Amino acid sequence: MKTILKILGILIVLAILYAVFAMLIFSKDYHFEKSVVINTPKEKVWQYVGSTKAMNVWNPFAKADKNIMITYSGTSGEVGDSYHWKGNDEVGEGEQSVTAVTPNEKLTSKLHFIKPFEGDATTNFILTPEGNGTKVTWTIDNELTTMMKIMKPMMDRQMDKMFGQGLGDLKTLAEK
Template sequence: MKTFLKILGFLILLIIAYAVIAMLAFSKDYHFEKSVVINAPKEKVWQHVGTLKAFNEWNPFAKADKNIQITYSGTGGQVGESYHWKGNDEVGEGEQTVTEVIPNEKLSSKLHFIKPWEGEAKGSFILTPEGNGTKVTWTMDNELTTMMKLMKPMMDSQMGKMFGQGLDNLKKNAEK
C-alpha cells in the first residue's frame, strides 16, 4: 500500500509541475498551420477555398455533425461573407466572417466561437504555386487562456488531425 501511495503522490506531483510549467512557459499566442501540395493550378484550387460555402464542402469540423445547421450571409468570396453554425456538442456553435480576399492567393477570416466555449480566432488559406501544383497552407491563430495553455499538446494533436483530414478532402476534391 505504501508503494501505491508513493507512486500516486509522485504522479500528482508531476501533474502539478506540468500545470505550473505550462502556465508559465507556454505562450498565450497560439499558431497552428498545416500544408498540402495539390496537383492542380491555384485557380482550380481556389474554387474550393474561395468562398465559405465551398470551404464547407470539405471542412472536417462541419462534417463532424451530419445534422449541423449552417446559415450563410453576404456575397460569396467577398469581405463580409459569413456563416453561422450550430451543431452537436462536438461541433458547438459559432460564426465565421471573411476579412480579406486576394483572389487565387489568400482568404482570411475571423472565427467567433460561442459554444461550448466563448472565443475568437483568425484563420487563413494561403495558396502558392509549387512546381506544377499548388501548395495550400491552412492557418489558425488565437490567444490561449491560462487553462487552455494546459491543453496545448492535446490541441496540437486534435488540430493536426482535423486540418490533415480537411486538406486531404480538399486535395481529393481539387484533383478531380
C-alpha cells in the first residue's frame, strides 16, 4: 500500500511541476499549420476553399456532429462571407467570418468560439504552385490562456489529426 501511495504522490508532484512549467515557459501565442500537395491547378482547389460553404463540404470540424446547425450569411467567397454553427459538446458553438481574400491564393478568416470556451483565432488557407499541382497550407493562430498552455501538447495532436483529415478530404475532392 505504501508503494502505491508513493507512486501516486510522485505522479501528482510531476503533474503539478509540468503544469507550472507549461504556464511559465510555453508561449501564449499558438500557431499550428499543416500542408498537402494536391495534384490539380490552384483554380480548381480554390473552388473548395474560397468560401465558407465550400469549406464545410470537407471541413472535419463541421462533420464532427451530423446534427450540426449551420447558418450562412454574407456573399459567398467575399469578405464578410460567414457562418454560425451550433453543435454537440464536441463541436460547440461559434462563428467564422472571412476577413481577407486573394482569389486563388489566400483566404483569411476570423474564428470566434462561443462554447465550450470563449476565444478567437485567425485561420488561413494559402495556395501556392508546387510542380504540376498546388500546395495548400492551412494555418490557425490564437492566444492561449494560462490554463490552455497546459493543454498545448494535446492541442497539437488534435489539430494535426483534424487538419490532416480535412486536407486529405480536400485532396480527394479536388483531384476528382
